[in-house]
């Protein structure tokens with residue numbers, strides 16, 4: 272049986288998960304591929320000894336030693352971050368090795384260089400684990416939906432943020448405590464700001480948009496807000512409005528321009544995405560031929576992500592064995608067909624909004640606020656003002672009808688400048704039930 276040798280850089284959460292998947296599924300993979308896929312070498316800066324079940328796997332602390340090893344066919348990068356990950360990936364490609372990575376930060380920022388180098392050197396780059404963890408979303412988009420114009424992408428793409436919001440909503444656990452728990456479970460990024468500020472979701476949306484629309488885009492082109500300003504009180508008010516708060520990635524293809532945004536969103540309880548809990552992700556595509564497709568599964572964690580990395584390794588191993596390397600373009604479109612597209616300015620977005628205004632409880636405040644909103648053509652659907660306080664600000668909560676983002680920004684700047692307003696207004700966009 273032909274053997275394909277894998278070299279793994281980074282034996283952390285996902286790296287050790289991959290090693291366990293390859294060991295546990297060795298026979299199954301042989302039956303399915305006719306190949307022996309062997310983890311031959313691991314490079315990790317801090318590990319001095321491999322766990323006993325991986326006793327026959329060589330260990331080094333120097334990634335260069337693994338990349339330069341002529342025995343290795345596929346180099347798997349699982350250290351995360353931009354550098355030295357990019358150097359390792361580029362050196363592996365230059366050495367004629369195929370590469371698999373779960374590193375969405377790297378691909379969304381440096382993907383152009385990496386895919387161009389891979390094409391020049393005739394090697395493959397697998398990145399299934401970079402979006403949706405264990406969910407086969409990359410393969411579904413690239414191969415299953417190849418006969419569709421993709422009209423929209425919408426989803427929950429960060430397990431940590433969804434885990435935090437779910438436990439805050441269902442169990443009332445404070446933000447910091449749930450974040451620590453997500454870190455202990457290995458869901459969070461090395462810098463968890465990426466998870467809670469929406470940056471990781473923007474990395475993933477950029478990768479999907481490149482593949483869906485054949486466009487050049489990095490996460491820097493995506494309007495991004497996170498969940499760090501969401502307080503338990505917002506979760507309570509969302510419940511009163513019949514919604515749950517989710518961190519959504521939203522992109523719509525308008526032909527000559529495309530929408531791309533990541534932000535906390537109030538999702539009506541009857542919407543499919545409202546029921547996605549914990550570290551689960553759900554990614555919804557609309558294709559012009561197929562209609563709606565929803566992919567659901569664990570978006571983070573050792574074994575699900577290890578399973579996605581293993582799937583890429585098997586794909587590449589099969590291509591090596593059958594002499595069909597490069598059969599499927601990694602980004603779905605031929606490289607020369609990937610072009611620049613205009614991104615819709617955020618100011619042109621229209622949707623209903625939730626505002627939580629912290630104001631001193633004095634007569635006339637509500638009319639001052641409504642006056643400003645009406646001057647900017649923003650009409651209020653409902654208002655909640657709870658209790659009266661002797662001192663300190665109270666929350667005035669409003670749900671608006673559909674309003675233009677640029678008008679909302681101007682109105683909130685005026686509202687926040689009022690003497691009676693004590694803190695910047697919290698704004699959350701609301702998804703409509705049929706979106």
Ligand SMILES: NC(=O)C1=CN([C@@H]2O[C@H](COP(=O)(O)OP(=O)(O)OC[C@H]3O[C@@H](n4cnc5c(N)ncnc54)[C@H](OP(=O)(O)O)[C@@H]3O)[C@@H](O)[C@H]2O)C=CC1
Nearest residue numbers: 281282283284285315316317349350351373374571572576
């Ligand atoms: N965790 C998850 O659920 C998911 C993670 N990903 C992505 O997978 C990648 C890996 O994440 P994860 O496994 O969680 O990260 P971890 O931090 O758990 O693992 C990274 C490992 O790489 C080691 N390392 C760091 N620098 C080097 C180096 N220069 N040479 C060799 N080894 C090095 C680290 O050592 P040390 O700890 O000492 O720094 C650590 O053991 C990231 O790109 C992440 O975004 C994708 C999907 C899901």
Ligand SMILES: N[C@@H](CC=O)C(=O)O
Nearest residue numbers: 429430431458459460
């Ligand atoms: N930190 C990420 C890991 C997977 O991509 C997440 O929480 O989703």
Ligand code: NA
Nearest residue numbers: 399402404406
């Ligand atoms: Na995936």
